[in-house]
Structure formats: structure tokens, C-alpha cells
Amino acid sequence: MQSTEEGLRERHKAQRRIRILDATRELLRDSPESVISTERIAERAEVAPATVYNLIGPREKIWEALAAGFMDELEHRLTAVGAGDPREVVRATVGLFVGDPVVSRRMVREWEESGLVLARSPLTQLRRAMAEAQAQGILRADVDTDALAAVVGTSCVGALHQWVAALTDDDRFLARALFALDVALAAGAADLCRDRLLAPLRTRDPV
Template sequence: MPTERAALETAQLREGGLRERHKLARRTRILEAARELLRERPDDPLTAERIAERAEVAPATVYNLVGPRDKIWQALAASFLGELEQRLAEAHTRDAIGRAQEVVAQTVDLFIENASVSRRILIEWEQSGLVLSRGPLSHLRHALADAQRTGLLRTDIDVATLAGVVASASVGVTHQWIAGQIDEQQFAAQALLALDVALAAAAVDQQRSHFLSRLNSHRTVRPTTRQTT
């Protein structure tokens, strides 16, 4: 039979686990409240007081479980990356080039679907570049490395540098979208165009015509300022 001390330790573990679950539930509610506020009134300041009121917790709870304003953006970005990781894990594309396209397309789709949140993260958070550099860039490097190993890309190409070029171009396109210079369709098209330019430049001789034909199939996408009402 369990000793009294063992029973006490078991009870303490259960209590600690329950307490952590409650903290996680409140933190999740706080972040969802922040997302709701951004969707409803994207231009209003995102304060701990507004978040606390929506989440039905005290402002001190927001600070304790998430942190000050910069940490709120960081937590929202982490949630964003978590969703992207899940989508990429569920993708069924297995060939290297298809996976590279999937990384770009899924990232763009996630930005568009969460436009109010993603725009504010990129505008407000000083370290917002991490949203692209940590998740999507890592997946893109792996996909391009597989393409190189299977003989689609030249061996003298540094795939990390190639992925960085694609990411830099995509960041520029993202900021054009944020500024309203291009619409959602143009955002997606130009991000994929950046990938195809890189692939055409890095392709082995036997594959170059294929990648060039893909590149030439893109319609010219010209930035146009959207009309606001």
C-alpha cells in the first residue's frame, strides 16, 4: 500500500498539474482575446487592459501569464508559427519542389487568413522578422536541400543562401501587401514567383528548361494601390 508520504506527493503532483492546466487555459483565453480585438478594431492600441476586459481576467494576469506588450506580440507570433507548423506537417506533398512551394503558399495563406493579426505583428513587433526566419525559412532550406540531393539543383549552390534570397524577396512582397500596394492574389503570385526565379537560377542544366517554362508561365503582376472606402 502507498505510504502517507507517497500519497501526499501524488496529491501535490495532481494539484500542480491542475494548476498548470488552469494557467494554460487562461493564457490561451488571453491570446484569443487579443486576436479578437485585432480582428474587430485592427487600428486600435492593443493594451493589457483591453485584453484583460475581453478575456475576463485582471490586467495583472495578462502580465503574469503573457507579459508586457512586446511579449504579447511574441506570443501571438509563436501561435502563428505553431499553426504554420501544423499545416506543413499535414501537407501531403512529398517531392522537394512541391514542398518548397507548399512552404511559400501556406505561409502566404496564413498571413491572408489572419490579416488583421499578421499585419499588426509585422508593424508593431521589432523582432517580427523571426516569424519568417524561424519557421518558413527552415522548412524552405530543407526542401531545397532535398532538391539538391535528388539532382534538381546544382551542387555548387548554397541552399541556405538561396532560401534566404527567397525569404528576403517574400518579406518585401509581404510589406507591399501590408501597405496596400498589392492585393491578396498578387501577394501569393509574387511570393511564388520569387521561389521560381531562385529555382530557375539554381537548376541543373537538364532541369533548367523546365524551371524556365514555369517561370515564364507567371503573368506579370504589377503592384497597384488598392482603393479604400
């Protein structure tokens, strides 16, 4: 059983970690293209540089920790609204990134494993939403909903990287992500729902 002293120490560590990540976000927003050093983060967070290293790690781990923070926030938002609609999952995911463009763009550019940025919360939520659609008879019973969700997730990562590179704007980012979802839903549509799920693809402008 954890002692009161140990629990207090863990809370203080968690609070310092939050300050460090908040300080990193502030520095990025102040100077989007500047070098974010451990020393600058420590100064803004009012901690020692060694504390940044001990609680977060080297600079590569800073980007990973920021990505984890994004996914924590997304999970919180999706849980709060009880998102069971795959489109809500996609919209919320895109909205999270475009809502803090400076931080999210820099994070994706700098993090070597940024292809994993959607691997946790949005993909998990999307799998659940796809499975629910299947349970409701919207998708065929023989469809592998996890595979459909993975295809959509991969497409969304591609759309994210295009947005990060400024090859698309916010609206096109969302349109491409929703297009990937609509293609997957149409591919797995049950007979009675096929026309409804094909309709967005028939009326959508090319993306």
C-alpha cells in the first residue's frame, strides 16, 4: 500500500510534469520555429534542467509526451460526449489538431515516430464505433471492423502529415479524413444501408 508521503511525492512529480509540458507548449506558441532546449523549458517551467530530463527524458521524449497529451485530451473529449459515431471520432480528432496548430504541427514534424500519433485513443474509439455500427446492422456481419478502423487510421495519418506540411488547409484535412471513413463504411455496408453509406461518396467533391 502506498504511504501518504509516497503519494504526495508522486502528485508533486505529476504537477511538475504538467508544468514542463505546459511550458513547452507556451514556448512553441511564442516562437514556433525556435529550438526548444531543455534549459529553455526548465526556465519557463521554473524547474531544474535535470528535472525535465528525469520526468520527461531527452528532447525526442518531449515530442512523444506532447503527443500523449494530445491523445489524453482526445480520449477525455470523446468519453465526455460518448462518441459512438465514427464520424464524431474523426471530427474530434481533426478538431484537436487544428485547434492547436502551432504545437501539433511542430510535434508531428519533430517526433520520429509521429506515425503512431493516432494509434491509441482515436483508433481505439474508432474500433468501438465500427463494432457498434456492425452490431446495429449498419455494417455486414462478415466485415473485420478492426481492419476497417486501421485503414481509416492510416489514411488519417496521411492526411495529418499533408496538413502539417501545409499541403492542405484545415477544411481539406477534415474532408480527406472523412472521405477515408466514408469509403471504409461503404465498403463494409450491409445491404439495407448500402445506398445511405454510398450517398456521401456520390455527392462529395473530389478531395
